[in-house]
Amino acid sequence: MIVAADPLLSGHVGLVVFLIVLGKAVVTLGICLIATMLMIWFERKVISDLQNRIGPNRAGPFGILQTLADGLKVILKEDLVPEKSDRWVFRLAPILTMIPAFITFGMIPIGGDFTDGNGGVVHMFGHDTLLQLANPDAGVLVILAMSSIAVYGVMLAGWSSGSKYPLLGSVRASAQMVSYEAALGLGVLAVVLVGSNDAGISSLTTNSIVSAQMPWGWNLWVTGLVPFVIFILAATAELNRPPFDLVEAEQELVGSFQTEYSGFRFAIFYLAEFLNAITMGAIVVTLFLGGPGGPVLFGPGWMWGFVWFFLKLVAVLYAFVWTRASVPRVRYDQLMDLGWKVLIPLGVGWMLLLVGIRVGADAGWNPVVTVAVAAVVMVACYGLLRLAGATSRRLAAEALDAPEGVID
Amino acid sequence: MEWVVFVLGALICALGAFGVVTRSNPVHAALSLIGTFFGIAVLFIAQDAEFLAAVQVIVYAGSIVVLFLFVIMLLGVDTAEDLEVEPITGQRTAAVVAGVAIAAVLIFVVVAGAITGATSSAAPIDTDVANPVQIGRVLFTDYLWAFEITSILLVIAVVGAVTLARHRPDGMVDDELVDELPAPAVVAVDEGEVAT
Numbered sequence: 001m002i003v004a005a006d007p008l009l010s011g012h013v014g015l016v017v018f019l020i021v022l023g024k025a026v027v028t029l030g031i032c033l034i035a036t037m038l039m040i041w042f043e044r045k046v047i048s049d050l051q052n053r054i055g056p057n058r059a060g061p062f063g064i065l066q067t068l069a070d071g072l073k074v075i076l077k078e079d080l081v082p083e084k085s086d087r088w089v090f091r092l093a094p095i096l097t098m099i100p101a102f103i104t105f106g107m108i109p110i111g112g113d114f115t116d117g118n119g120g121v122v123h124m125f126g127h128d129t130l131l132q133l134a135n136p137d138a139g140v141l142v143i144l145a146m147s148s149i150a151v152y153g154v155m156l157a158g159w160s161s162g163s164k165y166p167l168l169g170s171v172r173a174s175a176q177m178v179s180y181e182a183a184l185g186l187g188v189l190a191v192v193l194v195g196s197n198d199a200g201i202s203s204l205t206t207n208s209i210v211s212a213q214m215p216w217g218w219n220l221w222v223t224g225l226v227p228f229v230i231f232i233l234a235a236t237a238e239l240n241r242p243p244f245d246l247v248e249a250e251q252e253l254v255g256s257f258q259t260e261y262s263g264f265r266f267a268i269f270y271l272a273e274f275l276n277a278i279t280m281g282a283i284v285v286t287l288f289l290g291g292p293g294g295p296v297l298f299g300p301g302w303m304w305g306f307v308w309f310f311l312k313l314v315a316v317l318y319a320f321v322w323t324r325a326s327v328p329r330v331r332y333d334q335l336m337d338l339g340w341k342v343l344i345p346l347g348v349g350w351m352l353l354l355v356g357i358r359v360g361a362d363a364g365w366n367p368v369v370t371v372a373v374a375a376v377v378m379v380a381c382y383g384l385l386r387l388a389g390a391t392s393r394r395l396a397a398e399a400l401d402a403p404e405g406v407i408d
Numbered sequence: 409m410e411w412v413v414f415v416l417g418a419l420i421c422a423l424g425a426f427g428v429v430t431r432s433n434p435v436h437a438a439l440s441l442i443g444t445f446f447g448i449a450v451l452f453i454a455q456d457a458e459f460l461a462a463v464q465v466i467v468y469a470g471s472i473v474v475l476f477l478f479v480i481m482l483l484g485v486d487t488a489e490d491l492e493v494e495p496i497t498g499q500r501t502a503a504v505v506a507g508v509a510i511a512a513v514l515i516f517v518v519v520a521g522a523i524t525g526a527t528s529s530a531a532p533i534d535t536d537v538a539n540p541v542q543i544g545r546v547l548f549t550d551y552l553w554a555f556e557i558t559s560i561l562l563v564i565a566v567v568g569a570v571t572l573a574r575h576r577p578d579g580m581v582d583d584e585l586v587d588e589l590p591a592p593a594v595v596a597v598d599e600g601e602v603a604t
Binding site for chain 2 (some may be wrong): 042089137138140144145148149151153155167170174178181201203204205
């Protein structure tokens, strides 16, 4: 039907194809659940190592079954719905936090043979297919859409609890997530700009983004590192993870939007938090670290896709945990300043720089001159921005000093 | 198959729209609105317009309704009073008349469109080219003028909002701290009704 679509669906869709798609869906769901379980264990274990503690060590070897034990316990707990809550929305909210993470994970290429221009296609049960559940045309945009939908779970959970602290927490959370969505989008934009195929057309599908990075043209350095940093910071803020976890600032907000949740519904929030971390890590791997692409050392090519993807994902997740253990929480005004005054202007500037380089390459300009002119323009813009900021602060200060009259 | 998808999508849209009008709780109404937007996204996908579907979800469901909910949550719109008060006299009658008129125009357009047989005024979709590429080409060539005008309109709106929010008469500047917390979903319960 469409160029970059899964070759599985391009031919006749018979029973075998249907079963393959169904199998992929089940496997994706299974991977999500098991990975979440392991991620919780991983985070607790690494954090305790970094803090010189032992961490979970009772259930199973190295405490690896701790999450399972916690899960069983939490299912048996009483499920409270506060009297003052909006029951319908209260029940809906945990589900809404969970679904976007699952859908996003379905669009991540988790394996496949990307060497020799194979484009991630593997052969199974007599059909060629991609090792991802879906590869829609609008790929990254669907991922962004899901990340913007994820706000609802948090927002509605806080509102429907019928209590002040959860509401404040959810207002904070949603303001933060909406603010950082723009920075997140700018990071993605840089990736889409550089990843063009032979015909010079960029594609939005996750599969072609990974293909464009083969074998070593990782977007990490092709986009010039800055979009990666922007994306990682914005992703951390989107996930409400430390140092941007103002949502759960316990000293101020008790337990934030999940204060009133108990039992299984609380467990769903907890799972969704970690599943979102994994999904975001997988997106970082796909967009910037070459996804499942990597050298085939021995044996069949399809096996190494999984290996490289897993190693890269663990590295990113370790970085998330490491950040959590090392960086103190920022203040709310610092959080908003970082998002609106640093990441977004920098992201827009960097996007224009990349556009300039691409247009220059098409028009045959001297690349050194292009970059130099772009750098001068960026510095000039930064200077103007600083000047405007300083002027507005000076005027505000003068207006405060003035005894009467209108602030202008 | 196409019929099944269409009927399901249309049902989601219609039920959502019905919910927006009938629910007395503004948050429930906003949630129904999201349902409608998702139904429209499904219909877009059924027409091979995946890009439009994604943008529909990002812009409408992901941003605009989030802002609606923000305002509802921050201002704490009173659920019980809302339906009783009519801020403008005769607005209900006016709304019904306007609704009927718009429905009539829409039906006329559908009927008339079927008579002319014209299917698309811009460009037919080409299933061999990824549709972000197609939309990009049309948008930045034939419709560049409209595109730029729209962007200027948006910039003016943002600048206007910032100007309105920042330039206040002296008497309004932080003289009274509002120490009221935003109202959570308890209003209706307090008045003896269960908000479900």
